[in-house]
Amino acid sequence: MDGETLIEFxxxxxxxxxxxxxxxxxxxxxxGEIHAIVGQNGAGKSTLMKIAAGLYQPDRGQILLNGQPxxxxxxxxxxxxxxxxxxxxxxxxxxxxxxxxxxxGIEPHQVLGMVDRRTLHRRARQILxxxxxxxxxxxxxxxxxxxxxxxxxxxxxxxxECNILIMDEPTAPLSEREKNALFARIRWLQERGTTILYIxxxxxxxxxxxxxxxxxxxGKLIRTMNRSEAAPDGIVSLMIGRSVQEFLxxxxxxxxxxxxxxxxxxxxxxxxFEDVSFVLHQGEILGFAGLVGARRTETLSSVFGYPPPxxxxxxxxxxxxxxxxxxxxxxxxxxHIPEERKAQGLFLKMNVAHNITLPFLRRLQHLxxxxxxxxxxxxxRLSQQLRIQTPSMAQLVRYLSGxxxxxxxxxxxxxxxxxILIMDEPTxxxxVNAKAEIHALIDELAAQGKSIILISSxxxxxxxxxxxxxxxxxxxxxxEVYPWEVTEEDVLxxxxxxxxxxxxxxxATNAGR
Numbered sequence: 001m002d003g004e005t006l007i008e009f010x011x012x013x014x015x016x017x018x019x020x021x022x023x024x025x026x027x028x029x030x031x032g033e034i035h036a037i038v039g040q041n042g043a044g045k046s047t048l049m050k051i052a053a054g055l056y057q058p059d060r061g062q063i064l065l066n067g068q069p070x071x072x073x074x075x076x077x078x079x080x081x082x083x084x085x086x087x088x089x090x091x092x093x094x095x096x097x098x099x100x101x102x103x104x105g106i107e108p109h110q111v112l113g114m115v116d117r118r119t120l121h122r123r124a125r126q127i128l129x130x131x132x133x134x135x136x137x138x139x140x141x142x143x144x145x146x147x148x149x150x151x152x153x154x155x156x157x158x159x160x161e162c163n164i165l166i167m168d169e170p171t172a173p174l175s176e177r178e179k180n181a182l183f184a185r186i187r188w189l190q191e192r193g194t195t196i197l198y199i200x201x202x203x204x205x206x207x208x209x210x211x212x213x214x215x216x217x218x219g220k221l222i223r224t225m226n227r228s229e230a231a232p233d234g235i236v237s238l239m240i241g242r243s244v245q246e247f248l249x250x251x252x253x254x255x256x257x258x259x260x261x262x263x264x265x266x267x268x269x270x271x272x273f274e275d276v277s278f279v280l281h282q283g284e285i286l287g288f289a290g291l292v293g294a295r296r297t298e299t300l301s302s303v304f305g306y307p308p309p310x311x312x313x314x315x316x317x318x319x320x321x322x323x324x325x326x327x328x329x330x331x332x333x334x335x336h337i338p339e340e341r342k343a344q345g346l347f348l349k350m351n352v353a354h355n356i357t358l359p360f361l362r363r364l365q366h367l368x369x370x371x372x373x374x375x376x377x378x379x380x381r382l383s384q385q386l387r388i389q390t391p392s393m394a395q396l397v398r399y400l401s402g403x404x405x406x407x408x409x410x411x412x413x414x415x416x417x418x419x420i421l422i423m424d425e426p427t428x429x430x431x432v433n434a435k436a437e438i439h440a441l442i443d444e445l446a447a448q449g450k451s452i453i454l455i456s457s458x459x460x461x462x463x464x465x466x467x468x469x470x471x472x473x474x475x476x477x478x479x480e481v482y483p484w485e486v487t488e489e490d491v492l493x494x495x496x497x498x499x500x501x502x503x504x505x506x507x508a509t510n511a512g513r
Contacts, residue, residue: 006032006066006195007029007052007064007083008027008064008067009025009052011024011026011062013059014058017399019399020218021044025216025220026221027048031193031195032194032195033211035195035212036200037214037216038200038206039215039216040401042218044220046087049085050085054075054077079162082164084157084165085157086154086156086165088199091153092141093141096140097141098135099117100120102124102159104156106159107120120137131154131155131182131185132181133155133181135148146339147174150174151182154167154170162194164194164195164196167186169199169200172428176291198210203232203432207227207232211227212224212226213230215238215239217238217239217241223238236432253465253466253484255482256284260281262303262314263278263279263315263318264276265277265313266313267302267303267309267313267314268310268311269302269307270310273472278477281451284446284451285443285465285467286453286469287456287466287483288456288469289456289459289472290471294472294495296424297455298475299475300455301336303422304334304422305324305328306326316420330418334421335413335420336422337413337421337422346397346398348397349396351395351396352383352393352397353393354375355409355412356379356408356411356412358412361375376393378415379393382414383407385411387437388407389404390404402434403438406438414445420450420451421451421452423442423452424455428457435461439464446467464483467482469491473495476498478494478495
């Protein structure tokens with residue numbers, strides 16, 4: 001593209017305790033382009049975008065808008081300048097309605113100053129319709145799924161009619177249909193002159209939507225190029241500083257027989273999932289595939305007792321157990337890595353050591369007093385085992401990259417002695433290098449005899465590292481497959497149509513039920 005520069009980052013630097021997040025970044029964004037910012041977790045992508053959105057202040061450097069220096073001290077000033085951001089972590093108000101969230105701060109008012117709710121709902125409906133999203137503007141936000149809340153966040157950005165729209169991993173919780181609708185809206189905005197800054201770890205998306213691509217690594221700008229000049233493997237190599245082949249992890253999969261550690265029979269929660277049955281073998285990685293609405297997260301959360309199912313039987317080592325709460329599950333050796341790690345899996349204001357040891361602090365007490373030396377020793381041991389990159393155990397976990405945050409949650413359950421690990425989207429929002437490390441760790445844990453349940457929206461990931469895949473649709477199991485015996489299309493057909501017709505099913509599908 002040959003358009004004029006709309007926004008320029010000039011010599012931008014930003015540091016956090018122990019981390020140089022941005023190191024003299026110089027970047028020009030052209031008017032009306034879709035510009036992808038890519039890099040590993042910790043490369044500085046989100047930090048740079050948060051500076052543009054007024055959420056962070058640079059330590060050095062300046063931003064120029066239309067050639068003029070601007071100081072963006074907060075999000076309100078950014079919006080006034082026509083810059084809006086759809087963040088990776090949702091920042092909506094759960095107890096407010098969809099319409100109230102979309103138009104918060106720019107609500108239409110009546111003559112006497114009261115909010116004009118009829119107009120509020122009409123405007124919200126118009127914005128949602130433009131995104132091809134069927135969500136009730138009057139619904140409470142807390143009633144929506146993560147994917148629906150993400151679309152509300154995007155609709156909120158649309159409401160401000162910005163000139164620059166920053167999108168940080170916007171498609172992570174979206175279905176293929178929702179993603180396509182979003183991309184259509186992005187192109188519609190571009191045609192009307194909006195500039196899009198787009199962060200994603202999904203290489204296919206980058207090459208589908210972007211005009212230009214900028215690669216960051218370790219806080220430095222490595223290269224900016226037109227999409228036509230780039231190739232996926234080349235981009236990945238620039239992101240990680242070495243060839244793709246050097247970090248790819250290949251594991252040997254098995255058809256596990258015997259040694260059933262977990263068996264679930266007829267698990268049901270009224271209106272959510274029904275008659276779910278499966279088995280998990282010792283040392284097995286059992287994948288769960290399905291589209292948005294398949295209820296995989298809800299089903300496996302109930303196995304963890306959060307909340308417990310209405311009916312059904314759970315057996316561990318062949319013995320029926322009663323799991324009414326996460327405490328019961330933890331006592332029985334089950335660990336759970338939730339889908340939303342920052343909201344549900346981490347204590348962001350605590351340090352790494354506390355986050356790791358919190359579930360088993362009693363083991364580190366002496367006469368009811370926590371032995372802090374033992375806590376540091378144990379958290380350091382687990383940190384080294386999982387190769388967590390942190391300056392020290394005293395580092396606040398909020399300052400770690402997404403991949404390292406995920407390892408902290410994993411370390412917690414290893415320290416707790418969990419034999420069964422339920423991992424819900426463990427690589428969502430992390431870069432290719434960190435993803436390969438997480439895959440390698442999952443493989444190592446399985447080789448050590450841990451039993452893994454893996455939920456992932458990335459079918460390619462499930463096919464690559466699972467020993468067996470359970471496919472769900474609308475709260476029911478529709479079949480099981482061995483990934484090396486089927487194609488991604490086979491699994492997708494099962495997830496979409498709810499049938500295994502024409503798909504090679506494993507002989508052990510009903511074993512142990």
